[in-house]
Amino acid sequence: MSEQQDWLVSVSDSGTQVLAASGGWTLAGAGSLATILNGFRPDPQRAQKIRLDLSRLDALDTVGALLLRQFRDRMTLEGLSVLIVNVRPEHIALIDAVWRAADSEPVAPPKRRPLADAIENAGRASIKALHSSVELISYFGLVITTLARVLIHPKRLRFTALVYHMDHTGLRCLPILGLLSFLIGVVLAYQGAEQLRRLAAEIYVVNLLGLSILREIGILITAIIVAGRSGSAFTAQIGTMKVNQEIDAMRTIGLDPIEMLVVPRILALMLVMPLLTFFANMIALFGGATMSYILLDINFYQFVNQMRIPIDFWDATVALIKAPVFALVIGMVGCYEGLLVSGSAESVGLRTTKSVVESIFLVIVLNAFFSVLFQIIHI
Amino acid sequence: MTLPAADTVMRIRGLVTRFAGHLVHDGVDLDVYRGEVLGVVGASGSGKSVLLKAVVGLVEPSAGHIEVLGHDIDALSERERIALQARCGVLFQDGALFSSLTVAQNVAVPLVEHTDLPRTLIDEVVRVKIAMVGLPAEAALKYPSELSGGMRKRAGLARALALDPEILLLDEPTAGLDPIGAAAFDQLIGSLQHGLGLTVFMVTHDLDSLAAICDRIAVLNERKLLVGTLDSLQQVPNPWIRDYFGGPRGRAALGTGA
Numbered sequence: 001m002s003e004q005q006d007w008l009v010s011v012s013d014s015g016t017q018v019l020a021a022s023g024g025w026t027l028a029g030a031g032s033l034a035t036i037l038n039g040f041r042p043d044p045q046r047a048q049k050i051r052l053d054l055s056r057l058d059a060l061d062t063v064g065a066l067l068l069r070q071f072r073d074r075m076t077l078e079g080l081s082v083l084i085v086n087v088r089p090e091h092i093a094l095i096d097a098v099w100r101a102a103d104s105e106p107v108a109p110p111k112r113r114p115l116a117d118a119i120e121n122a123g124r125a126s127i128k129a130l131h132s133s134v135e136l137i138s139y140f141g142l143v144i145t146t147l148a149r150v151l152i153h154p155k156r157l158r159f160t161a162l163v164y165h166m167d168h169t170g171l172r173c174l175p176i177l178g179l180l181s182f183l184i185g186v187v188l189a190y191q192g193a194e195q196l197r198r199l200a201a202e203i204y205v206v207n208l209l210g211l212s213i214l215r216e217i218g219i220l221i222t223a224i225i226v227a228g229r230s231g232s233a234f235t236a237q238i239g240t241m242k243v244n245q246e247i248d249a250m251r252t253i254g255l256d257p258i259e260m261l262v263v264p265r266i267l268a269l270m271l272v273m274p275l276l277t278f279f280a281n282m283i284a285l286f287g288g289a290t291m292s293y294i295l296l297d298i299n300f301y302q303f304v305n306q307m308r309i310p311i312d313f314w315d316a317t318v319a320l321i322k323a324p325v326f327a328l329v330i331g332m333v334g335c336y337e338g339l340l341v342s343g344s345a346e347s348v349g350l351r352t353t354k355s356v357v358e359s360i361f362l363v364i365v366l367n368a369f370f371s372v373l374f375q376i377i378h379i
Numbered sequence: 380m381t382l383p384a385a386d387t388v389m390r391i392r393g394l395v396t397r398f399a400g401h402l403v404h405d406g407v408d409l410d411v412y413r414g415e416v417l418g419v420v421g422a423s424g425s426g427k428s429v430l431l432k433a434v435v436g437l438v439e440p441s442a443g444h445i446e447v448l449g450h451d452i453d454a455l456s457e458r459e460r461i462a463l464q465a466r467c468g469v470l471f472q473d474g475a476l477f478s479s480l481t482v483a484q485n486v487a488v489p490l491v492e493h494t495d496l497p498r499t500l501i502d503e504v505v506r507v508k509i510a511m512v513g514l515p516a517e518a519a520l521k522y523p524s525e526l527s528g529g530m531r532k533r534a535g536l537a538r539a540l541a542l543d544p545e546i547l548l549l550d551e552p553t554a555g556l557d558p559i560g561a562a563a564f565d566q567l568i569g570s571l572q573h574g575l576g577l578t579v580f581m582v583t584h585d586l587d588s589l590a591a592i593c594d595r596i597a598v599l600n601e602r603k604l605l606v607g608t609l610d611s612l613q614q615v616p617n618p619w620i621r622d623y624f625g626g627p628r629g630r631a632a633l634g635t636g637a
Contacts, residue, residue, distance in 0.1 A: 027494060066503060098574075104509075107516045344523070
């Protein structure tokens with residue numbers, strides 16, 4: 001390949017300025033070539049015209065042809081006429097194609113108006129939020145009526161789908177749920193023991209564990225894991241079907257996507273969630289009991305006996321009341337976000353994230369609401 | 380470097396590919412010459428797209444050699460392979476544009492990643508490429524989801540051409556386009572091929588494309604490849620090929636009448 005300086009050579013200076021382009025005007029050296037061309041100043045003495053000879057040009061590609069065009073345009077702007085001569089036959093079509101394309105007007109991206117844009121975005125977001133809450137309410141109604149219809153006519157229930165989703169959201173959730181619950185129990189017992197030991201009230205670790213796990217922590221950890229595991233899966237599954245137009249296909253065949261897809265999922269989750277919560281509670285208590293035995297020498301018999309003092313019937317069952325409600329929320333949000341997926345694969349990812357965040361948010365808010373409610377009705 | 384007389388840019392010898400025990404290609408040989416438009420046809424599921432993927436290195440062949448621009452693609456280091464890929468532009472079936480980027484950003488990706496051009500020059504090159512594939516200038520700021528199928532293909536073509544490749548590989552470029560759009564796309568490929576001196580390797584179903592722009596045609600049938608011109612292939616006594624060119628659509632496209 002030629003030296004950098006060889007790209008543009010002044011050949012003769014008689015009368016008009018004659019330049020010769022040589023070497024390879026290609027993408028490979030385009031950066032340096034652009035610098036040379038932009039740095040070129042015509043000879044002020046004699047130059048009214050420039051003849052640019054391309055006969056020694058070894059290689060030319062679209063970038064080279066574009067730079068040639070830019071060079072000519074810049075010279076023209078400076079009041080010089082540029083005559084391009086001796087174009088090699090194999091370059092004619094290329095230069096022609098690129099120059100024609102270069103004639104297109106560039107479009108400027110829309111101007112930014114910081115304040116006005118912010119106000120506009122806020123307005124749009126508010127209207128969108130209003131619309132989406134109306135949609136959410138009507139979706140809620142649709143799902144509830146469909147759910148009721150399926151329960152009245154059990155033949156409409158997709159039993160295979162229901163069992164499949166119970167297997168996936170329930171049975172297959174057990175290992176991870178068990179492990180995490182056990183660890184939570186261990187950590188609670190450990191922290192409680194540290195503090196209560198100072199008051200010589202180690203035995204109250206049992207009360208602490210029993211109440212906190214059975215009333216709040218067991219169900220919360222279950223709901224969070226289910227939201228992250230199954231809620232997201234619902235969104236991704238339904239969203240991918242939406243992208244593939246499977247939902248549209250269902251509608252044209254006369255199948256109701258709510259009945260086919262949403263009801264089995266929500267129902268499966270509602271059936272499975274109380275069982276998962278019970279499982280999580282037991283494992284977490286077992287973790288706490290194990291830690292109490294190791295740290296405080298409280299054996300399992302003492303642990304269970306002590307538990308019976310503070311824990312009444314309602315303490316043991318409130319979590320099981322909350323579980324189906326949380327399941328309904330997680331399932332609804334998961335399926336709803338899935339149905340909102342539009343067009344692209346990117347949208348599936350976006351909606352899945354939203355679904356998990358929204359359902360965990362709603363679960364925690366509802367949990368607080370339940371705490372207050374149970375306080376008021378004394379259970 | 381001197382090249383042999385019949386300047387071969389791609390050489391496939393004894394290619395065998397296997398998917399989960401299923402034999403897709405069994406000893407495929409193919410030469411692609413510089414400056415030609417080669418159409419690859421075959422029944423659905425006959426492995427046309429797999430052949431294209433094998434050529435660009437997305438599918439590992441079970442046996443055989445593929446040489447692209449004089450390099451055996453199995454023998455290349457990672458760095459050399461990337462350099463070679465920059466010399467081959469690929470247009471996937473639906474454009475395969477990055478959905479989170481605008482059309483202009485999509486076309487700019489190879490330029491930003493593989494060259495050290497100043498940003499202003501990249502923007503100019505992108506504008507020219509977008510105009511060259513016949514997209515209106517406003518399309519540059521749009522996202523792929525806002526474009527029609529035909530425009531997405533054109534945008535994908537602009538991205539494939541971003542680095543001025545020597546070989547352009549197209550996977551069913553006219554599938555899913557209306558006849559007018561398909562004819563316009565054929566014309567576009569023909570004129571770009573002429574203007575940029577490209578070698579085009581085109582997988583297609585479209586008989587009109589074959590008749591309009593292909594110099595030679597490779598037929599993938601029974602896991603083997605048969606290469607010829609449109610005329611010579613019609614003389615081949617193979618039932619699939621006879622049905623393909625002799626069917627009503629084939630006759631209409633080739634203008635041989637009923």
